[in-house]
Amino acid sequence: MLFKVLIVFVNACAVFALPRLQYNTEPPFKFYSRSDWQALPSIGTTLLQTPVPYIVIHHTYIPSACDNHEKCSAAMQSMQNYHMRDLKVGFCIGSSGDVYEGRGWETKGIHAGPANSVSVGICLIGDWRVQQPPQEMLESAKALIQLGVTKGYIKPDYKLVGHNQVMATECPGKALSNIISNWEHFSESFNELSDNEVITLDFPFVRREEWHARPPKKTLPLLVPVPYVVIHHSYSPRACMDSYRCEEAMRSMQDFHMDTRGWWDIGYNFGVGGDGSAYEGRGWTTLGAHSLRFNNVSLGICLIGDWSNELPPPQQLKTAKALISAGVQLGYIKSNYKLVGHRQVRDTECPGDALFEEIKSWQNYSPFPAKVTDLLDVEEIPESIRKDWKDRGVLNASVPL
Ligand SMILES: [Zn+2]
Numbered sequence: 001m002l003f004k005v006l007i008v009f010v011n012a013c014a015v016f017a018l019p020r021l022q023y024n025t026e027p028p029f030k031f032y033s034r035s036d037w038q039a040l041p042s043i044g045t046t047l048l049q050t051p052v053p054y055i056v057i058h059h060t061y062i063p064s065a066c067d068n069h070e071k072c073s074a075a076m077q078s079m080q081n082y083h084m085r086d087l088k089v090g091f092c093i094g095s096s097g098d099v100y101e102g103r104g105w106e107t108k109g110i111h112a113g114p115a116n117s118v119s120v121g122i123c124l125i126g127d128w129r130v131q132q133p134p135q136e137m138l139e140s141a142k143a144l145i146q147l148g149v150t151k152g153y154i155k156p157d158y159k160l161v162g163h164n165q166v167m168a169t170e171c172p173g174k175a176l177s178n179i180i181s182n183w184e185h186f187s188e189s190f191n192e193l194s195d196n197e198v199i200t201l202d203f204p205f206v207r208r209e210e211w212h213a214r215p216p217k218k219t220l221p222l223l224v225p226v227p228y229v230v231i232h233h234s235y236s237p238r239a240c241m242d243s244y245r246c247e248e249a250m251r252s253m254q255d256f257h258m259d260t261r262g263w264w265d266i267g268y269n270f271g272v273g274g275d276g277s278a279y280e281g282r283g284w285t286t287l288g289a290h291s292l293r294f295n296n297v298s299l300g301i302c303l304i305g306d307w308s309n310e311l312p313p314p315q316q317l318k319t320a321k322a323l324i325s326a327g328v329q330l331g332y333i334k335s336n337y338k339l340v341g342h343r344q345v346r347d348t349e350c351p352g353d354a355l356f357e358e359i360k361s362w363q364n365y366s367p368f369p370a371k372v373t374d375l376l377d378v379e380e381i382p383e384s385i386r387k388d389w390k391d392r393g394v395l396n397a398s399v400p401l
């Protein structure tokens with residue numbers, strides 16, 4: 001509560017702060033630096049090699065459009081707070097044409113998968129699927145790009161694309177897509193693939209909104225940082241190799257968990273697709289429903305597919321590991337966490353024989369607990385709960401688990 005009050009106070013102060021123009025060439029828009037909108041320091045930044053050959057245009061979808069400093073700062077803060085502790089893009093623009101610094105010109109963003117290392121991402125705050133962005137916003141976007149060229153951060157012969165030309169997504173919305181297709185430098189396609197994509201915090205991360213998740217029926221908080229990470233496979237749906245099918249897989253798991261199983265939401269905290277993207281399930285701080293009796297002390301990550309006889313593709317394994325390191329760096333997973341397969345905490349074949357053999361070689365793999373009855377001796381589970389299980393005999397093999 002105190003925290004909320006403090007945030008409101010900080011926002012109120014920000015209204016009176018004068019925008020600082022950081023550039024020598026004065027741009028034709030109000031520019032708010034990170035400190036102007038009270039950004040948190042960013043974590044794990046990577047230098048972007050400039051000048052970049054691409055500009056990628058986004059909309060936010062959520063948060064919705066904002067037309068003053070207070071609302072736009074709040075939008076920036078909410079986007080920053082969302083998981084990765086930093087903006088995905090270089091800059092965002094509000095409805096009145098004010099520009100807000102995200103990662104800026106020289107830091108690599110996490111906004112468009114394969115285009116991250118060769119582009120600056122610019123987001124127009126709002127949902128521009130049907131509605132057209134205001135003229136001021138569009139003019140500022142163009143002026144910002146021009147400024148980037150003048151300052152040497154963007155190649156003079158740059159190509160401009162919408163997010164949906166790089167990855168399977170609705171972003172930046174149909175209305176905005178139509179508009180930018182008439183802009184100078186618009187390119188029909190993106191084709192500059194970079195092969196040094198994935199580093200620690202750098203993998204495509206697909207939010208719930210982006211895969212069109214249903215809202216949860218109810219949520220409970222997860223006490224973080226968690227001491228355990230549990231690896232699952234989906235078995236069904238089978239492997240997905242592009243974002244269209246992976247998003248569909250996330251939706252089908254969510255439907256199955258909510259409608260057939262009667263759970264509040266998709267059970268897993270995250271899904272990881274064969275396309276190398278991490279998909280937000282319940283997320284970092286919401287209690288999952290993936291490992292009965294173990295949910296309270298763990299995050300559940302599901303590698304979409306049936307990994308009984310074959311291994312997930314390299315990019316899927318890589319992203320699963322990168323997601324775990326991101327969780328550690330962001331403070332959601334204990335640094336001395338233990339990694340286990342679902343079968344170690346419940347009678348199940350999950351995560352499949354092949355994947356289970358694979359994770360035994362991963363960092364922090366723990367052979368204990370080896371089977372569900374070991375849960376009685378897992379010290380991270382409160383003594384009172386374990387005593388209750390012992391008294392009621394719930395972990396006895398004769399009782400269905
Ligand atoms: Zn986008």
Ligand SMILES: [Zn+2]
Nearest residue numbers: 232233342350
């Ligand atoms: Zn499982």
